Amino acid sequence: MAGLEVRDLCKSFGGLTVAEGISFDLPPGARKALIGPNGAGKSTFANLVTGILAPTSGTIRFDGRDIGRLTEAQRVRVGIAKTFQITNLFRRLSVRENLRLAVLERERRGARLWRRADGDRAVEAEVDSLLAQFRLTDMAERLARELAYGQQRLVEDHRRDRGPARRSGGADHRT
Numbered sequence: 001m002a003g004l005e006v007r008d009l010c011k012s013f014g015g016l017t018v019a020e021g022i023s024f025d026l027p028p029g030a031r032k033a034l035i036g037p038n039g040a041g042k043s044t045f046a047n048l049v050t051g052i053l054a055p056t057s058g059t060i061r062f063d064g065r066d067i068g069r070l071t072e073a074q075r076v077r078v079g080i081a082k083t084f085q086i087t088n089l090f091r092r093l094s095v096r097e098n099l100r101l102a103v104l105e106r107e108r109r110g111a112r113l114w115r116r117a118d119g120d121r122a123v124e125a126e127v128d129s130l131l132a133q134f135r136l137t138d139m140a141e142r143l144a145r146e147l148a149y150g151q152q153r154l155v156e157d158h159r160r161d162r163g164p165a166r167r168s169g170g171a172d173h174r175t
């Protein structure tokens with residue numbers, strides 16, 4: 001199976017075992033929420049998967065590859081990123097401009113060379129289609145900060161999915 005496969009993951013801090021025998025699958029396209037009381041080990045689990053903490057034992061595979069000993073930066077490169085409750089849009093740019101930046105960023109990364117006029121049209125067409133997909137066409141010219149939180153998240157998730165992941169770790173993560 002591709003996706004994330006965690007087996008028998010354990011983490012101890014000195015004598016304190018905070019994660020024990022965790023097995024967890026996340027197939028491509030799936031979403032899972034992890035809930036539990038304070039101190040249950042949610043942040044520890046996220047930190048183990050993203051490489052901020054090293055496991056005491058157990059394996060973490062992603063798309064068939066053992067990533068349990070990769071650094072945080074190496075895991076970002078294979079596609080594991082951590083995102084935070086605080087959204088990271090350009091709040092003073094419009095919704096359309098935020099999406100356009102995401103599309104342009106991806107095109108640069110792919111080093112796809114378009115003739116400028118055609119390229120601009122293709123980018124705008126993709127932005128329009130994203131706006132429609134997110135049901136944000138009516139909000140296109142509004143500032144990103146005017147969107148509801150869930151709408152901001154849609155735009156932001158798109159930026160993360162399409163652009164290079166580079167926001168793993170960070171000061172605003174609540175632990």
Ligand SMILES: Nc1ncnc2c1ncn2[C@@H]1O[C@H](COP(=O)(O)OP(=O)(O)OP(=O)(O)O)[C@@H](O)[C@H]1O
Nearest residue numbers: 013018036037038039040041042043044045174175
């Ligand atoms: N670096 C550490 N050293 C020692 N103990 C730790 C460390 N990090 C976490 N713990 C302990 O591990 C347990 C799990 O903590 P964790 O932060 O993962 O819980 P959580 O589910 O994220 O809680 P919260 O809902 O408060 O965010 C707690 O008992 C915590 O005190």
Ligand SMILES: [Mg+2]
Nearest residue numbers: 042043174175
């Ligand atoms: Mg936590």
